[in-house]
Amino acid sequence: MVPWLSLLVALPLIGAVIVLLIPKSAQADSQIKWFAIIWSLVPLAVASFLWFGLYNPAVSKMQFEETAMWISAINVRYHLGVDGLSMPLVWLTTLLTVLSLYYSSFTIHERIREFFFMFLLLEVGMLGVFVSLDFFLFYVFWELGLVPMYFLIAIWGHKEDRPLYSSIKFFLYTLAGSVFMLLAIIAMYINTSSATTLGTFDFIELAAKKPFANDWTFQTLAFWAIFIAFAIKVPLFPFHTWLPDAHTAAPTAGSVILAGILLKLGTYGIVRVLVPIFPQAFQANATIIGILAAISIVYGALAAMAQTDFKRLIAYSSVNHMGYVILGIAAAVAVGAAKVDDRAIALNGAILQMFNHGVITGALFFIVGMLYERAHTRALAEFGGLGAKIPVYGAILLTATFASLGLPGLAGFISEFMVFRGAFATMSVLSTISVLGIVFGAAMLLWKVIQKVLLGAFDDAKWKEKESHGIHLNDLVRFEAITVAPLIFLMVLIGVYPSVILNTINTLSTAILSAIKF
Amino acid sequence: MNLDLNLQVIAPALIVALSLLLVLLGEVFLPASQRRWLGYLALIGLLGAAVVAAMLWGANLSGFGKMVVADAFGLFLTLIILLGAALSVLLAFDFVRAHQLDTGEFFALVLSAVVGMIGMVTATDLIVIFLALELLSLPLYVLAAFKRADKRSLEAGLKYFLLGAFASAFFLYGIAFVFGGTGTTNLGRIAAVLGASPRSDVALVGMGLLGVGFAFKVALVPFHWWTPDVYEGAPTVVTAFMSVAVKAAAFGAFFRVFLVALPELAADWRALLAVIAVLTMTLGNVAALLQSNVKRMLAYSSIAHAGYILIALVAMGVNGAGSALFYLLAYTLTNLGAFGAVIALSDGTRERLELNDFAGVAKAQPLVAAALTILLLSLAGFPPFAGFTGKFFIFGAAVESGWAWLAVIGVLNSLISAYFYLRPVVQMYMVEPAGGWNRLRVAPFVAFVLAIAVIGVLALGIVPAPVIALASGGFLK
Numbered sequence: 001m002v003p004w005l006s007l008l009v010a011l012p013l014i015g016a017v018i019v020l021l022i023p024k025s026a027q028a029d030s031q032i033k034w035f036a037i038i039w040s041l042v043p044l045a046v047a048s049f050l051w052f053g054l055y056n057p058a059v060s061k062m063q064f065e066e067t068a069m070w071i072s073a074i075n076v077r078y079h080l081g082v083d084g085l086s087m088p089l090v091w092l093t094t095l096l097t098v099l100s101l102y103y104s105s106f107t108i109h110e111r112i113r114e115f116f117f118m119f120l121l122l123e124v125g126m127l128g129v130f131v132s133l134d135f136f137l138f139y140v141f142w143e144l145g146l147v148p149m150y151f152l153i154a155i156w157g158h159k160e161d162r163p164l165y166s167s168i169k170f171f172l173y174t175l176a177g178s179v180f181m182l183l184a185i186i187a188m189y190i191n192t193s194s195a196t197t198l199g200t201f202d203f204i205e206l207a208a209k210k211p212f213a214n215d216w217t218f219q220t221l222a223f224w225a226i227f228i229a230f231a232i233k234v235p236l237f238p239f240h241t242w243l244p245d246a247h248t249a250a251p252t253a254g255s256v257i258l259a260g261i262l263l264k265l266g267t268y269g270i271v272r273v274l275v276p277i278f279p280q281a282f283q284a285n286a287t288i289i290g291i292l293a294a295i296s297i298v299y300g301a302l303a304a305m306a307q308t309d310f311k312r313l314i315a316y317s318s319v320n321h322m323g324y325v326i327l328g329i330a331a332a333v334a335v336g337a338a339k340v341d342d343r344a345i346a347l348n349g350a351i352l353q354m355f356n357h358g359v360i361t362g363a364l365f366f367i368v369g370m371l372y373e374r375a376h377t378r379a380l381a382e383f384g385g386l387g388a389k390i391p392v393y394g395a396i397l398l399t400a401t402f403a404s405l406g407l408p409g410l411a412g413f414i415s416e417f418m419v420f421r422g423a424f425a426t427m428s429v430l431s432t433i434s435v436l437g438i439v440f441g442a443a444m445l446l447w448k449v450i451q452k453v454l455l456g457a458f459d460d461a462k463w464k465e466k467e468s469h470g471i472h473l474n475d476l477v478r479f480e481a482i483t484v485a486p487l488i489f490l491m492v493l494i495g496v497y498p499s500v501i502l503n504t505i506n507t508l509s510t511a512i513l514s515a516i517k518f
Numbered sequence: 519m520n521l522d523l524n525l526q527v528i529a530p531a532l533i534v535a536l537s538l539l540l541v542l543l544g545e546v547f548l549p550a551s552q553r554r555w556l557g558y559l560a561l562i563g564l565l566g567a568a569v570v571a572a573m574l575w576g577a578n579l580s581g582f583g584k585m586v587v588a589d590a591f592g593l594f595l596t597l598i599i600l601l602g603a604a605l606s607v608l609l610a611f612d613f614v615r616a617h618q619l620d621t622g623e624f625f626a627l628v629l630s631a632v633v634g635m636i637g638m639v640t641a642t643d644l645i646v647i648f649l650a651l652e653l654l655s656l657p658l659y660v661l662a663a664f665k666r667a668d669k670r671s672l673e674a675g676l677k678y679f680l681l682g683a684f685a686s687a688f689f690l691y692g693i694a695f696v697f698g699g700t701g702t703t704n705l706g707r708i709a710a711v712l713g714a715s716p717r718s719d720v721a722l723v724g725m726g727l728l729g730v731g732f733a734f735k736v737a738l739v740p741f742h743w744w745t746p747d748v749y750e751g752a753p754t755v756v757t758a759f760m761s762v763a764v765k766a767a768a769f770g771a772f773f774r775v776f777l778v779a780l781p782e783l784a785a786d787w788r789a790l791l792a793v794i795a796v797l798t799m800t801l802g803n804v805a806a807l808l809q810s811n812v813k814r815m816l817a818y819s820s821i822a823h824a825g826y827i828l829i830a831l832v833a834m835g836v837n838g839a840g841s842a843l844f845y846l847l848a849y850t851l852t853n854l855g856a857f858g859a860v861i862a863l864s865d866g867t868r869e870r871l872e873l874n875d876f877a878g879v880a881k882a883q884p885l886v887a888a889a890l891t892i893l894l895l896s897l898a899g900f901p902p903f904a905g906f907t908g909k910f911f912i913f914g915a916a917v918e919s920g921w922a923w924l925a926v927i928g929v930l931n932s933l934i935s936a937y938f939y940l941r942p943v944v945q946m947y948m949v950e951p952a953g954g955w956n957r958l959r960v961a962p963f964v965a966f967v968l969a970i971a972v973i974g975v976l977a978l979g980i981v982p983a984p985v986i987a988l989a990s991g992g993f994l995k
Contacts, residue, residue, distance in 0.1 A: 073986045140901040154948050175936055179929035186914045
């Protein structure tokens, strides 16, 4: 049997080491770029082969499992596996990494070796989180992903957007959450141990043993300790304040990965850890979480509407979109007289929304980055009439924006519709309020993005004047089109034929929900 | 009392003492140009002692009327001390030459301190512990002031000496009280007497005074005031040595006295030490936030780490002691490596100690910068490095013994610490240097220490199982 998942995690690590070892020479930079891009295609190929070749979407159990004892004294195991929740995210991680490396090879000009090293290390951390089935191992990868992202923002960030401040804020916020998660991990281990047997860090065993089943106070404490760690990453209101800063400062590829994958680590953790291990505590607190989600949805959309910076606007729209994920999860487990089908639809929608948001917002950050490369500004007031001036760019921005606001036929609609369709059964009031978020979100994107950037009059004189400063508003060039094309394709594909991915997700959602007593 | 002179038990210390004598003889007879061999001699002595200590593993010998033992706890710490000393000697090879320090005396004093340290962690009698404490302290006072031409080094020596003398006096006074309360200085018998007789207030006072003595030596708040000045003023190599080896030795005796002799009084000292641990961690980390001098920052960081280790003492039991041993090993490797990086970046006698001196290191010295980054992340408790595993075990021991709130304060503190540990990293990678960097040649010995530290920190972080087994024979449950 091939240890596929170990291979998947090890590949970027080996690549990172090779990047360090490529000898110094005049061509070293381009060698590093091409090596990293081609090398990153291998994990994508492996992940594609696993998902579309070997993975059985009808099975809800973990697949490609690997187990080995790691630290026997405390029963820490090297336990890997993927299911319908992690498989799509693993694949998306490898895809976005390839696209980010490819795009960066044209746009990053300094400290190439360090950049590509950090990026591959980041991929190790992200993939590791998604395939780990042992909480200790999960935590190690969780923290491992933090350091390269910190460096990516701090070193290659936009100098005028306070990269040092934003990166340390991102770092400390995430760390603040995870240290308490660590304590909860220890507490769960000790609670599942007895005088004669060791405790466990294993997700599957923990879900079976239900730590703190008879200790309500501790169960609630552990639940919130872990929830807050994940909520900071999502980010859920009121833990979101690091996000706009980190996004504006980060280089384009950093923003893409941050929005596309790192935010998902939070929602992934909630579904992987909290729903199966603490279903009672989750049910008891589902209303509070639903309220926070509704606030995130409405507030995120309104805050985005108030932005004058294009990238900051997209960042706030993430708060809005990730709110749907949390709403869907909370509604799926909430107490109430709902049919299992309704719950499954909500959870399916939430998981699909994770994937879709990665695709759509990943694309949007690429698109914003492309504009910034040309105009050297992201101020929305500076633009107007770009749709006529640079039509290909305009068409791509239009597609991604429509996908983001939930236009039927594109990916975002399917998942948002499912979240609301499912959530009304248990959280009708909160869902009704959250629908406002859809309205505000659509208004925000139509008004701020489509109208301000694409429509209106193109200020010929101003841009003529800017051309003398070397600023040219030309249309998309080939490498940019290649970067966004796969994402646009996915938006359309999932929009018209969601079953490609929903089959995988649905098996898992049903299994998770059938294990909970309502 | 049967005076069994079981020399095997003290064989590691004897070997170090022997090499100490040879170094002193060499200082007299070797011409100045040949004195660098004394460093190799010291290194051989330390390695020989380590081999012997490893051979004694498992035999559980005791000797000198049960005043000295060679148990797993003592031998593990002996090995940590020898490791710390050997790495410090390696760091010192070029350092003593560059700073024109007296080679022979320097190594002789280090070895003499090591004899005292080994004595401290293997002694099971308060009088022997006191003797060993003095034997380790006196050479360190001299070492702290070893740069005779430097006023700050002299100040460090004097300060360390005065406050150390205080600590010794407290400790001795404590021994007197404990003896008054129990009629013995043997740790095992103290416990037996305390267990059999009604509560003795005299012994309680003795416990408090012993605690103060230890608190001075491991730099716990509020007995830490000497640390930043001494660490900053002492020659960097000496600071590196003190920050790890003294801590291992003093904590070894601290644990042994409180866990072996005074468990009956645990109800009294646990709460007190828990409060001190909170103060020590918090003050150490918060003060480190404010430092702009790297040596001073590392001094406050070492105070904070003493606080973490104290949590393990409060947790008691096999897990407490085992996690402290693991932590001390991790800390020794990491901290020595960090000081090694500081030494590697010094330009002849000009040391770069201010934070903004580190600007641009990543370009000029990419390997040193990468090593220091890994070591600082380990100090901050980041996986997959040793510092994380160590903290995990200590917090685990605390939660399991019912001191979860102490672990909460501990993790909050490691959160604070992440900020200042990242500050040199920010300088190295993200700030352009004001002046140029002339590319330095890192001395091979220093590079070797850095490599050992980084590999060790990674190995302890990724495959901790064998070391945990040695440190406690099973952790948590």
